[in-house]
Amino acid sequence: MRQRIVLRGGVALITGAASGIGRAVAVHFAREGADVAFLYLNEHEDAAQTVQLIEAEGRQALALSGDVGDAKVCRKAVKDTLRKFGRLDVLVNAAGIEIEHTIEQTSLEDWNRIFAINVTGTFLPSKYALPLLRNGRALLASAPAVLGTLVVAGIVSISVTVAAMVALGADESTLRAALPRSVTSPVGLTIAESLGASMPL
Numbered sequence: 001m002r003q004r005i006v007l008r009g010g011v012a013l014i015t016g017a018a019s020g021i022g023r024a025v026a027v028h029f030a031r032e033g034a035d036v037a038f039l040y041l042n043e044h045e046d047a048a049q050t051v052q053l054i055e056a057e058g059r060q061a062l063a064l065s066g067d068v069g070d071a072k073v074c075r076k077a078v079k080d081t082l083r084k085f086g087r088l089d090v091l092v093n094a095a096g097i098e099i100e101h102t103i104e105q106t107s108l109e110d111w112n113r114i115f116a117i118n119v120t121g122t123f124l125p126s127k128y129a130l131p132l133l134r135n136g137r138a139l140l141a142s143a144p145a146v147l148g149t150l151v152v153a154g155i156v157s158i159s160v161t162v163a164a165m166v167a168l169g170a171d172e173s174t175l176r177a178a179l180p181r182s183v184t185s186p187v188g189l190t191i192a193e194s195l196g197a198s199m200p201l
Contacts, residue, residue, distance in 0.1 A: 008033030011085040013077065015039045015068050015125055016095030018046040025092050026050055030057035037062035037081040039073070039095070039125070060085070068095045068121030078128040091129040093122040096161060118161040122168060 012029045016022035017038030026036045027050075036054050040047045040063065047063045054061035062084045066073030081088055096118045099110050106114075 007090070010034045010089035011037065011081065011087050012090040012092060013037045013039070013081050013088060013125070013129060014092040014094055015121065016093075017050055018043040019050075020094070022092070022094035023050050023053070025094060026061075027053045027057065029090070030054040030059040030061075033059070034090070035060040035062075035085050037064060037077070037084065039064045039066060039068060039077045041065070041067060041095075068093075068125065069116035071124055074124040075128050077125070078132065082132065088129060088132045091125055091133065093125055095121050114160065119164040122165065126168065 007029055010033070012026070012034045014022050014026050014029070014036060015038070017026040017036070018040035022038065022040075023046075026038055030036055030053075036059060038047075038050065038061070040050075042065060044065070047065070051061040051063050062081065064077045064080055066077065068074060078088065097114065099106065099114060101110065
């Protein structure tokens, strides 16, 4: 039997919540009664809007700026969340990028960037948050994985991200890989436009 995550009165830390999937999750969690800390890169205006949306649901918000691929940033984000709210119940990794290139077209710089944000940026928050979760869950829901477990020819960033999410989700009993299919997000819309009629629903 699946254990339902109880959000009311809890605290969530979400990466990539300045927009897209991350923001939608943050607002939904607030609506369900959770206070929300979220990590974003440098989209300060978007982050301010996310804060307003969370607070409009009657919950507290904590916006933290930094690179999810940086160990110090992720460690500090977890510590700042604990300092602000005194607990941490749920982690959602929603930060991610998508680069529409085949293997031949993908530069080493882009490849390293994909892994730094999509894979390392999922590993690090999970690594530092997992020991602190109070019977909670860490959800691996990286934004580029908008096609579920489908491997997409010509978009190597999605394929490697999905594979990493599934692998990380199998490593710990508290980790769950929640890979959404088509979604209305900046990344999702870009992929939908590129795939057209072949976009799975």
